[in-house]
Amino acid sequence: MSETAARAVTAPKPRRDLARAVVRFAGDSGDGMQLTGEQFTLESAVAGSDLATLPNFPAEIRAPAGTLFGVSSFQLQFGSQRVYTPGDRLDCLVAMNPAALKVHVDDLKPGGLLIVNTTAFDRRNLDKAGYAANPLDDPTLAERYRLHKVDMTALTLEAIQDLPLNTKEKDRTKNFFALGLVSWIYTRPLDPTLDWIKKKFAKNATIAEANVRVLKAGHAFGETAEIFSECYQLEPAEMAPGLYRAMTGNRALAWGLLAAAERSKVPIVYGAYPITPASGILEELAMHKRFRIRTIQAEDEIAAASAAIGASFGGAVGVTASSGPGIALKGEAIGLAVTAELPLVIFDIQRGGPSTGLPTKTEQADLMQALYGRNSEAPVVVLAPATPGDCFFIAYEAVRIATKYMVPVIVLSDGFLANGSEPWRIPDPSTLPPIEVHFRTDPAGFFPYLRDPATLGRPWVRPGTPGLEHRIGGIEKQDGTGDISYDPDNHDHMVRTRAEKVRRVAQEIPPTSINGPATGDLLVVGWGGTYGAITAAVERSQADGKAVASVHLRHLNPLPPDLGHILREYRRVLVPEINSGQLVRVLRAEYLVDAVGFNRVRGLPLATEDICDTINQLLEGH
Amino acid sequence: MSATGTGAAEAPRYTKKDFESDQDVRWCPGCGDYAVLSAVQKSMPDLGIPRENIVFISGIGCSSRFPYYMNTYGFHTIHGRAPAIATGLRVARPDLKVFVVTGDGDGLSIGGNHMLHVLRRNVNLTILLFNNRIYGLTKGQYSPTSEQGKITKSTPMGSADRPVNPIAFALGCGATFVARTVDRHIAHMEETIKRAAAHRGTGFVEILQNCNVYNDLAWNVLYDKEQRLAHEMKLEHGKPLVFGPVDARQALIMDGVKPVVAPAKETPPDRLWIHDESNLNAAKILADLFAPDYPVPVGVFAAVSAPVYEEIVLDQEQRAIADKGVGEIAKLLKSGDTWKIE
Ligand code: SF4
Numbered sequence: 001m002s003e004t005a006a007r008a009v010t011a012p013k014p015r016r017d018l019a020r021a022v023v024r025f026a027g028d029s030g031d032g033m034q035l036t037g038e039q040f041t042l043e044s045a046v047a048g049s050d051l052a053t054l055p056n057f058p059a060e061i062r063a064p065a066g067t068l069f070g071v072s073s074f075q076l077q078f079g080s081q082r083v084y085t086p087g088d089r090l091d092c093l094v095a096m097n098p099a100a101l102k103v104h105v106d107d108l109k110p111g112g113l114l115i116v117n118t119t120a121f122d123r124r125n126l127d128k129a130g131y132a133a134n135p136l137d138d139p140t141l142a143e144r145y146r147l148h149k150v151d152m153t154a155l156t157l158e159a160i161q162d163l164p165l166n167t168k169e170k171d172r173t174k175n176f177f178a179l180g181l182v183s184w185i186y187t188r189p190l191d192p193t194l195d196w197i198k199k200k201f202a203k204n205a206t207i208a209e210a211n212v213r214v215l216k217a218g219h220a221f222g223e224t225a226e227i228f229s230e231c232y233q234l235e236p237a238e239m240a241p242g243l244y245r246a247m248t249g250n251r252a253l254a255w256g257l258l259a260a261a262e263r264s265k266v267p268i269v270y271g272a273y274p275i276t277p278a279s280g281i282l283e284e285l286a287m288h289k290r291f292r293i294r295t296i297q298a299e300d301e302i303a304a305a306s307a308a309i310g311a312s313f314g315g316a317v318g319v320t321a322s323s324g325p326g327i328a329l330k331g332e333a334i335g336l337a338v339t340a341e342l343p344l345v346i347f348d349i350q351r352g353g354p355s356t357g358l359p360t361k362t363e364q365a366d367l368m369q370a371l372y373g374r375n376s377e378a379p380v381v382v383l384a385p386a387t388p389g390d391c392f393f394i395a396y397e398a399v400r401i402a403t404k405y406m407v408p409v410i411v412l413s414d415g416f417l418a419n420g421s422e423p424w425r426i427p428d429p430s431t432l433p434p435i436e437v438h439f440r441t442d443p444a445g446f447f448p449y450l451r452d453p454a455t456l457g458r459p460w461v462r463p464g465t466p467g468l469e470h471r472i473g474g475i476e477k478q479d480g481t482g483d484i485s486y487d488p489d490n491h492d493h494m495v496r497t498r499a500e501k502v503r504r505v506a507q508e509i510p511p512t513s514i515n516g517p518a519t520g521d522l523l524v525v526g527w528g529g530t531y532g533a534i535t536a537a538v539e540r541s542q543a544d545g546k547a548v549a550s551v552h553l554r555h556l557n558p559l560p561p562d563l564g565h566i567l568r569e570y571r572r573v574l575v576p577e578i579n580s581g582q583l584v585r586v587l588r589a590e591y592l593v594d595a596v597g598f599n600r601v602r603g604l605p606l607a608t609e610d611i612c613d614t615i616n617q618l619l620e621g622h
Numbered sequence: 623m624s625a626t627g628t629g630a631a632e633a634p635r636y637t638k639k640d641f642e643s644d645q646d647v648r649w650c651p652g653c654g655d656y657a658v659l660s661a662v663q664k665s666m667p668d669l670g671i672p673r674e675n676i677v678f679i680s681g682i683g684c685s686s687r688f689p690y691y692m693n694t695y696g697f698h699t700i701h702g703r704a705p706a707i708a709t710g711l712r713v714a715r716p717d718l719k720v721f722v723v724t725g726d727g728d729g730l731s732i733g734g735n736h737m738l739h740v741l742r743r744n745v746n747l748t749i750l751l752f753n754n755r756i757y758g759l760t761k762g763q764y765s766p767t768s769e770q771g772k773i774t775k776s777t778p779m780g781s782a783d784r785p786v787n788p789i790a791f792a793l794g795c796g797a798t799f800v801a802r803t804v805d806r807h808i809a810h811m812e813e814t815i816k817r818a819a820a821h822r823g824t825g826f827v828e829i830l831q832n833c834n835v836y837n838d839l840a841w842n843v844l845y846d847k848e849q850r851l852a853h854e855m856k857l858e859h860g861k862p863l864v865f866g867p868v869d870a871r872q873a874l875i876m877d878g879v880k881p882v883v884a885p886a887k888e889t890p891p892d893r894l895w896i897h898d899e900s901n902l903n904a905a906k907i908l909a910d911l912f913a914p915d916y917p918v919p920v921g922v923f924a925a926v927s928a929p930v931y932e933e934i935v936l937d938q939e940q941r942a943i944a945d946k947g948v949g950e951i952a953k954l955l956k957s958g959d960t961w962k963i964e
Pocket of ligand 1: 648649650652653654655685754759832834835836
């Protein structure tokens with residue numbers, strides 16, 4: 001880096017204030033873009049920005065280098081105000097190779113910052129990306145964007161030329177050059193990444209040294225290279241005071257279970273079969289055996305659900321997880337938990353489908369499966385977290401409801417929430433509502449299907465309790481005694497009772513909070529991971545003086561008891577979803593309101609801009 | 623909480639009656655299941671385990687109605703999944719004695735995958751697989767153990783598939799205790815069930831059972847007095863493998879790597895095959911033998927010791943706790959990278 005150091009300027013470059021920025025790092029699967037993004041996220045969080053992230057990677061583990069489908073990216077939006085989404089259009093794109101440029105450049109705003117690693121723009125890579133000519137030589141690219149061609153690989157190798165590493169090892173650090181450079185552009189502190197390097201490579205001083213040097217070289221390059229005329233700074237966002245951490249949805253689900261196990265004093269048995277994007281929960285839980293979480297990596301999805309049910313029969317809380325295809329396989333077992341009236345928690349980390357579909361992309365199309373995807377009348381409780389951090393509270397709530405009502409609870413997360421992260425204010429676990437589990441031990445007057453008058457839940461008995469030996473199963477039972485019954489009227493009664501038990505969970509739902517006026521022209525209703533996009537769109541419309549409000553549902557079955565009333569307070573109701581219109585169907589059927597959908601099923605989060613446009617169209621009466 | 627201790631010390635004295643539930647038994651009159659139920663109920667007092675610590679788990683099929691008739695804890699679940707449900711139960715509650723009751727269709731067709739994995743994991747439970755070579759509850763279709771060419775309602779011209787051998791399957795999966803018994807051999811059945819129940823790990827017992835309605839006398843080779851005398855070979859640890867009537871005793875011996883039958887009298891003692899339950903390779907050879915060319919082995923094919931799945935799971939938990947104490951969520955939430963906003 002001698003040359004750039006020699007050009008060091010003494011006067012710092014001007015810093016422009018910025019309210020928010022959307023940055024995307026894109027490169028080959030092997031370029032370390034996810035790590036780069038995660039570190040940039042951490043730096044931004046420590047700088048006090050609010051933020052939201054969108055990792056996006058191919059389904060193939062080692063996709064062929066340089067290809068379009070092998071491109072991996074990490075996007076985040078950070079700002080000095082509340083940030084709800086990872087952003088629609090990019091302010092800055094870092095493209096590590098031609099394929100990354102080709103796949104992502106159209107998302108960059110005109111005039112946006114485009115940083116490319118020119119070293120990777122050789123004939124081979126250009127061919128693989130399908131470029132006949134080098135796009136960097138095309139003057140229109142530089143006209144449309146603020147193009148910065150940086151020979152990152154060369155600069156990286158130069159910074160560490162004297163270190164005893166081979167070229168491949170040296171080359172692998174170039175993502176930190178990009179990180180250092182972008183950190184400089186947006187005035188992000190390097191310390192969190194320097195700390196990370198120290199910890200990660202504690203056992204390999206040379207690699208640690210290489211990463212530190214390359215990171216700093218990238219930073220210095222921004223400071224000194226004449227091509228960057230200015231950099232940006234952001235005021236810290238106004239966030240509620242407290243201790244924060246970055247939280248992804250999958251980790252939050254896992255930790256919510258740990259909190260529930262601790263509070264309920266009932267062990268949790270987690271049965272799962274590896275599947276994208278749910279496997280992270282199993283891996284996270286497996287690290288926390290000290291919390292008396294027992295994980296079973298089962299032989300298949302059915303066994304995973306079955307093992308969880310067996311554990312619940314034994315007096316533990318059985319939890320299972322998957323994404324859509326696996327939930328389909330678990331359907332019969334979930335039905336058993338419905339009729340055996342045992343607690344069971346099922347996480348569905350939705351992904352693009354049908355069948356294998358888009359395993360690493362997000363979707364919200366399992367709502368109908370969660371509500372109805374089992375044989376016969378098999379109602380279950382359905383919850384959905386709104387943000388990555390909310391997954392913690394939803395997982396806890398799922399255990400609380402499942403054990404209180406002796407009922408299966410499905411949690412609908414999605415690929416976006418699972419992998420996305422947000423700065424999360426660490427809650428005080430003692431403020432969580434208690435989970436009170438009572439195991440029946442009194443044999444006097446015992447029958448397995450006696451019911452609690454408030455919840456309709458049946459007694460939970462741990463095998464091993466003397467005098468309470470009993471048999472349950474999948475055959476219809478006489479209410480009360482639990483004996484096998486083929487009586488028509490009893491069956492009708494049991495169908496209604498199981499449904500009523502789920503309906504009674506409505507008494508757990510707090511009053512619905514309305515973001516905006518309590519009455520007006522338009523109500524936007526959402527659920528799950530679209531919370532950010534919808535909220536941002538609605539707040540933008542409100543700022544334009546429109547009578548628009550939004551409601552975000554965390555309880556999808558039963559629905560909040562006040563929802564029907566709220567829906568009628570608005571002239572129009574809009575339901576944006578990443579499916580072809582599932583919640584909107586439920587709302588129309590349930591409340592006879594003329595709700596309309598906004599639906600995009602692209603494997604990506606909804607764009608705030610698109611929702612804004614739809615809001616405007618509806619208000620204009622189109 | 624010991625993983626295997628099921629409270630044997632304080633078990634009260636029971637009789638068979640203590641294990642009979644108040645439910646009407648609903649199998650067809652004459653079904654072999656009655657004898658099995660009776661043998662199991664009779665074996666229970668000898669296990670020395672308090673009744674409340676015993677759980678019967680079943681799937682779907684005629685045999686899977688079993689738990690309703692046992693005055694213990696019981697769970698009649700879904701088709702083929704009993705081994706998986708029992709695995710979850712054992713992981714949650716290693717203090718319980720768990721039995722899985724299944725059939726040839728439930729355990730080897732729809733639930734074949736779970737059977738494979740429960741056996742290879744060596745979960746500490748006892749599996750009673752009722753093999754009647756037919757689907758009874760659905761009224762008589764051929765099963766995965768039916769002989770090839772079987773004429774049933776679903777195979778009017780004979781079944782095309784070859785049967786699976788439960789004993790060979792179990793051994794192939796790495797089972798640590800594998801035995802065969804017969805519904806009409808009451809004493810042998812009781813003895814085998816008790817041994818399986820005492821095994822540490824998965825105890826797998828194939829019970830040859832008669833479905834008198836849809837597949838009567840499928841096991842006649844072991845029912846008919848003469849045939850039985852000719853073909854039944856009792857497996858007894860440490861004893862030579864011999865069978866047949868006293869005046870025409872036959873010995874099962876190895877000719878190179880092939881089992882052959884030879885008159886016992888003419889077989890030199892050092893060529894006799896001495897049954898060794900700890901020899902899994904020998905068990906695999908025995909598993910494939912059947913009449914008419916070979917004897918039909920009954921008894922314990924193999925009994926070996928191996929680590930138990932849920933004991934390892936529980937041990938890891940105990941080690942993690944011993945290492946760093948019981949987890950505290952409040953501490954975990956604040957661990958790693960955090961930052962303060964004033
Ligand atoms: S159908 Fe066969 S196996 Fe089933 S109960 Fe009747 S006799 Fe027994």
